[in-house]
Amino acid sequence: MLKILRGLGWTLMGLLVLAIVVWCASRMWPIPESRLQAQQRLETRLPAPGRNGYAQLWTLAVDGLDALQREQALAEDVRRWDAEPHGNNVTQPQHSSRPDALHPRASASCGPAAGGCLAQVRADPQRFAEAHAGHHALHARLEQLAEADNFVSPFQPKGEGILVPLPTYGLVVDATSARALAYIQGDVDGALRGSCLGLQLGRRLVPGGSSLVESIVGASLVQANAQLLADMLVELPADHPLPAECALAMQPMRADEQSLCRAMQGEYAMSRAAIETSSREFGGVLVLDRSSTLARVAGNLGWACGAAATAALEADRPLPVSAPPQRDFGCLSNIMGCVLTDIAAPAYPAYSSRTQDAAAMLRLLGAQRWLRQQADDPSDALQRLPAQFRSPVRAPQLSADGSRLQVPRRSPSRSAAESPWLSVPLQASPAAGATARD
Incomplete structure (x- = not known):
């Protein structure tokens, strides 16, 4: 044994x-x-060169603060975050717990991809008017955000609990339907200007944030505002003058503006x-x-x-x-x-392809405006489409009935109702009112 x-x-x-x-x-x-x-x-x-707009983004939910107060509020939350080993005492901006702080309203949303937002607002303007009541100052702050160059977070990641706190991103997309509402109420130029600033904000968020969340929110903003602009512009004369803010915002996105590198560096x-x-x-x-x-x-x-x-x-x-x-x-x-x-x-x-689809949507917007200014048939004019509005892989094409300009969607659909095509209208919908033409 x-x-x-x-x-x-x-x-x-x-x-x-x-x-x-x-x-x-x-x-x-x-x-x-x-x-x-x-x-x-x-x-x-x-x-991330240029002016950092993170303080404004972090305190977006609060009215009545000046720029210095917003910087101070952010600095205090960063101090609280650094002082707590697990960071559980800073799950959201401290100011967002105030009774008067704003919160996203589901009734203001046009859906995950904000598709057909103009038609949705036109069908039920009262719902959207009520949803945006009291948000005028918020929309003004969102327009100011578009002037920032980047949105680099000062919060350093922690290894457990909440890895890093995030702003109230639901409010960032709040203004899309508000601009559609302004358009059908007759403020055409204000709606165009706001949508172009929304485009600009999205373009800055994609490469200028600290995590993948900012980039995806930015890509969604670009796509939603480009779609809204296309839906509004098709109801206006082809030579309708655009606000000055649109000149830069509607330019095709460069490769570095579509890059997810900084976002993935943040995830890493x-x-x-x-x-x-x-x-x-x-x-x-x-x-x-x-x-x-x-x-x-x-x-x-x-x-x-x-x-x-x-x-x-x-x-x-x-x-x-x-x-x-x-x-x-x-x-x-x-x-x-x-x-x-x-x-x-x-x-x-x-x-990986969300930002590429956002860039494709912006090219479609430019192609729509160019085609509508040509005297010949769109199918003929499309052969002369400037290179800046096409890509070597996804050249715009007409839909089967010729009413829309489209390219294949590359990113996975976010809902069963989402089309496999990215598209913009070339003809105004028969259901569209005459508000913009009056």
Whole structure:
């Protein structure tokens, strides 16, 4: 019996030694060079020159504050965030808890993609008038936000709880239906001006924020306001003068304006904070390899940065989204890291084309205005469409009935009702009132 027990002991010890050897070998497993390069691109934070509008964005829900008071309110919330290890005391702007703070109203929304917003408002103007009651100052602040160059958050990510607090983004899209309401009420130029400023704000949010949320909100703003402008302009004379704010806002988006690089750098920073916190927990070091996990995260996110991404954006080709990192021998000692990165990987490709569709919508808006100013038939004029309004991959085409100009949608649909085409009208709807023409 003693010999048997001694044999079992040696066997268990041998297995333990083997496990330690395998674990150590797994920890020393080399990280692929492609992941290391992606990690370097994500850690080299892109600059955000110009004026930072984050204080105004952070305190958007509050009326009656001047610029200095908004900066002070943001600074106080940052101080509270830094002072609390888990950040649970700053889940939203402190001022947003005031009784007079504004909150998003569902009745003001035209839906996830704000499609057909002008028609929705025209069908039920009273609903939207009531939804926007008391929001005049909010809409003025949103127009001021469009003057900012970037929206870089001063909140540093934490590794647990709420990774980073976010502004009340529901209010950022509040003004879209308000501009449609202004249009049908006869304030045509005010509606056009506001929509162009909404376009401008979206264009600044896409590359100038600190996380993917800002970029997606920005892309949605560009797409919604471009659609609204197209729906309004088709009811106006082709040579109707545009407000000065539209000259810059309606220019085609450059590749750097569509880039998600800063956004993914922000996502990487949040992931790094969470990984570093987890690796310090008891037992975490045994199942979480910090370096390997960070490299796997970079493999999920690094496609947004670099020359290949820029070239794809310039040519309007799908971004070269990397396949999720494959399980390898290194995962034996990094079980938690591999599981977490596998879970997160599928979420990002769905967002990769949102900004490209926003840029395509803006090109369609420019093409619509150009086509309506041509004397010949749209099908003939379309052959001469200036290069700035087309892409090598998605050239605008007429719909089957010739009433709309369209290109294929690249991003996944957000609802069953969303068309596979991005399109703008070339003819006013018969149901459209004569408000804008009077």
